[in-house]
Amino acid sequence: MKKYVLVGTGGRAEFFYGAIVRDFNETCNLVAFCDLNQTRMDYANRLLEEKYNHPKINTYIHTDFEKMITEEKPDTVVVTSVDRTHHTYIIKALELGCDVVTEKPMTVDAEKCQAIIDAINRTGKEVRVAFNYRYAPHNTKIRELIMNDVIGQVNSVHFEWALDTQHGADYFRRWHRDKRNSGGLLVHKSTHHFDLVNFWLDTKPEIVYASGGLRFYGRENAESRGVTQFYQRAYGSEYAKDDPFAIDLESNEHLTAMYLDAEKEDGYQRDQSVFGDGINIEDTLGVMVTYKNKAILNYSLNAYLPWEGYIVSINGTKGRIEVRIREQSYINSGGSKDDEGKVKEKSIMVMPMFGQPYEVDVVEGKGGHGGGDPILLQDIFGTPVEDEFKRAASHVDGAMSILTGIAGNISLNTGQAVKVDELIKF
Template identity: 80%
Template sequence: MRKKYVLIGTGGRAEFFYGAMVEDYRDTCELVAFCDINQTRMDYSNQLLEEKYDHPKIATYLASEFETMIKTEKPDIVIVTTVDRTHHTYIVKALELGCDVITEKPMTVDAEKTQEIIDAINRTGREVRVTFNYRYAPHNTKIRELIRDGVIGDVYSVNFEWALDTQHGADYFRRWHRNKNNSGGLLVHKSTHHFDLVNFWLDTTPETVYATGGLRFYGRENAEARGETKFYQRAHGSEYAKDDPFAIQLEENDHLKALYLDAEQEDGYQRDQSVFGDGIDIEDTLGVMVTYKNKAILTYSLNAYLPWEGFIVTFNGSKGRIEVQVREQSYINSGGSKSDEGKLKEKSVKVLPMFGEPYEVEIVEGKGGHGGGDPLLLEDLFGTPSEDEFNRAASHIDGATSILTGIAGNMSLKTGQAVKVDGLVKF
């Protein structure tokens, strides 16, 4: 028997889910409705269903009609892909109306909203799944396997550097993510993936977090300090933006134009704001130190303006060291093909035994984004999941423990003090 789904939030991440359901999982999934604050965007999503996926149009509801949609359509599962700050609103309402939930990461953006979700799950007995596709990438699963099997013994410290390049990194400063109340900043919106990986790799949870950083490259003040004086607030219609390598031209991409530019008249959202404009209040340069409950320590950095995209991570243990370097395909969210997102260009996983010769670990990739990880996640969500020795399916507990590292980091940025994670929420 097929399960019924509705999806709220038809922006850039939505098609990853609804495209899979109507293309590969028609036997197990019935997509019955879209919900959004923007009718134009829902109409375009319906157009894609018809023209791209040969699927009939489905019902549409404005966000103010969310409860009406649930009562009318009677879905089993609600998929939440809205702006991060509203995730908790729809998660809690869906749970209370008797639905399970699949939510995009991050689950939410602060401790209070996290507590609301936890309380609603405990109150209703319903389930929330968080879509951490990085767990399923073959190289990340292999790292978990090596550590689990004691290849380098007990892990005492991790050094983790994540690099966003001037295409992908800049995109967070053009969109709604540029405001911390919307996204929680990159420590929550982006780093939730990375903090979840450390929890997953080490099979532990964070205890204490200290963070430092700021807006160093993007933003008007930084551009002025470097002597740059040609400013604009958005790319569309700007002569200055035509020569700016940091600008995105929505009208030159049919998909972006239909999804955002043509939909502006309804909600005023501008997808192409200048990364050197006013109003940015998130950080682009971040350093974090985390102590975990198993006494391991993490030193983590994220920079959002580099000429290279990917990550370098090293694990130091009682029997040796693991060195990992992964270079990823840069992308513009919803501006390229699904198959290009998270495409791996280079990867290396090397084990250095304490007494013995270093060796490369073979990684077998599959088809699809993130080295074949995305299709595995989708099969877990919409297909018939097989038994998984690595327990990659992420619960609300996993969603919470990953974002709480970033939330504690945001608190530390404000106070200059280390923050204890345990006191932030009650499970």
């Protein structure tokens, strides 16, 4: 039985530790939590007891991470902490003899990415990146169609991602609003999308150019639209009561326990105003990528739209694939968890160069992302099985996805195209 510890008990953590104790308890043993906030770890332990009927596990404050590894002797460390800290825990875990499963993105900049790669080469240990979008049946089907040469050689992809005013706004309330923490949406969110293109086309990015900025959120944009009432955070604010972009932590027992009750330890405010000061990430982005196989990508992301999902057009020498997926969004670690990753509308249309267009039927499974989440969890924590689509993401996959976003961030600052191969060395 493999032993696991988890570092970072915030909103994304339960996806992993809940699965371990609920679905994989015969092969996996969760033995400890690590976090900078004891209150949050205590709440995670309460969820283990009350929700999963699992005994409490040991807790370690973040400065005792190495002590935890020494005492608990885990086989694998699951990293779900703030993005900018991923590299610290990944590298320490590798050097102490553990494999790692990390939430995306693997890290936030080229320097930290290089440090992870060097540690993997030095230790010979493994890093897995949890890209659940690969496992969604509709995304796997696109990979299958391209693998089977249905539209021939792919030469171009148009990929539009829309975040609505519930999901998109949430990145501007949380720690993600500071690019030092998250790498901005081009790294934190778009890593999913850039990975899908790498996965679908079985190639790697070569040259990246990006444009965009903060066009909707932030105080300056609100003032330009005539807003005159501002607040720092929703908790305790009269103005926030009439703001559809505000989140009320007190009205949600889960959010209260995880964040409001934990503020006394680290001062983290989960409900900051999306129209406040201190936001330095972009909400409107466009990226052009040239790949090793000479295909090109036109990508856009907007984080304030009335619709949530993505529209993709893939153009090949034998035809075209048109994809439209509408998703039900949710507020991370709150809101309607039952709707997490639910697909509300799905269409995959194949348009042969000479022939009648036809829609491809995709059977969705139970669970988030059309049934993709349970498949991912089985792949990570269960008994591995042969996968013709090669969906398991290694550190190389993790690096190639974030490097598109990292190169995009450099391009935003310089106005120049960036060569990905110049950022890191494997």
